[in-house]
Amino acid sequence: MKNRLKAKERLRSESGKMRQRVAEETKRKRVGKTLIKPEEYIESIMQTVREPLLALDSKRRVISANRSFYQTFKITPGDIEGKVLYDLGNRQWDIPKLRKLLEEILPKSTVFLDFEIEHDFEDLGRRVIVLNARRIFHETKRMQMILLAIEDITERKRVEKELKQADELKQAVEALELSNRDLEQFAYVASHDLQEPLRMVSSFTQLLAKRYQGKLDKDADEFIAYIVAGAKRMQALINDLLTYSRLDTRGESFGPIDSEAAFNQAVANLRVAIKEGEAVITHDPLPPLIADNSQIVQLFQNLLGNAIKFRGKEPPRVHVSARQENNEWVFSFRDNGIGIAPDYFDRVFVIFQRLHGREEYPGTGTGLAICKRIVERHGGHIWVESEPNKGSTFYFAIPPAGDKQL
């Protein structure tokens, strides 16, 4: 109890001291301060604010403007004081919306806030400005005044718009990437799961063929042969689709590679076809790259393989070279094969597109589609120049470091 009384007393004494100090401080400040007149007060605020400000009289004549106004709207001080706002700078301030605000709205409501307008200024071009105004009564001069703040937000608007566009672009890219991944996933799952039932069809028709070939009639043998061939072809298609769908998702990371070594590997993989076709493959020195080595081997192998497969009457001759052009390596595979008509230059790179009957040239039509995807994964592009019966040259250009960083 005693303690509590003591505490109360102390509190009272402390707060008394505090009140006294505040009073002294206030007095000291009043004495130290210079007294200013209201118009000076307005003027000093106007000159301090960063935003362009105008003080107008009741006839919309400019009483004063601040530094920021002169700078922003490129007007020289002596030019405007005493003039009607609308007449300034070749009447470029005679803006219908501004007129309406000052003439109609302000007299009724004494204030308007954050009114955004767009206007073509003679010297500045199209600007977006935000207007704020207040009607005040100047006591000394006994007159109505208008304070008008004009903020130029053109730049801010532009940045906002750019940010918004960048954001939209980013979202679009993300959506596209997502849908791409979904598609790859779909192709992978579909081709993987299709293999299972297909294996059954193909295995049992093979078993049927093995056991009953020649034991049924001639028709049965023929039908079985078609089923076996169909199932085998479907297997090849599904396998290639699987390979194609794995190029992006299962691709290895990029590293420094020797494209000459990759080329030799591709040649080694093709040795049977090269020997059987009596093909002659030559090459100029090939550069080092930053790439996915196994995919580059596959790319070389597909291009060389095609050159051997689509041969003319002469034994295939393929020459490979690379030259640097516009900060890219342009590889070329020139052959003496059957060539391609210009109409098909794009089509040959589309998956499952074939230009020949299967009896003529076997295959699923995925080889060049795989090439295209590999080149694109490396940030490059692929194309062909050719003339029927005069051979083809396949080109691909890739940046030395791929499009991806290590």
Next chain:
Amino acid sequence: MNNRKTGKPVEILLVEDNPGDVRLTQEAFKEGKVLNKLHVTRDGVEAMEFLRQKGNYAKSPRPDIILLDLNLPKKDGREVLAEIKTDKDLKRIPVVILTVSQAEEDILKSYNLSANCYIIKPIDLEQFIRAVKLIEDFWLTIVTLPPNGKK
């Protein structure tokens, strides 16, 4: 105990849910030279009942070798493998994984769980038959299996 000496057929347990694969495996073993008896269970739960001689499998023999698919209904092959290889009575039985899965994680996981070998089912019939014959040749004639029975 080499079964060739005793003349008793080799007991093989095939755990496989696809009837087509079961039939193909049977066909391949028919062509084999080793006298064998192929038992089939269609899911992981059945497989464990067979191995532990429970329920309908009270009188089932102890298999000399197990051919195990990975993707199975009810209890999948990975779980079956883990159970076999942590059971002190069953862990000596060689388990051959025979599956379509080429996934690296399946291969690693199987060996981590002490699978005795991992074989991806060949898609082509002739190669499939060849693979099954090689399994038979290697595991049932070349390899010396542990003596049968609980130790």
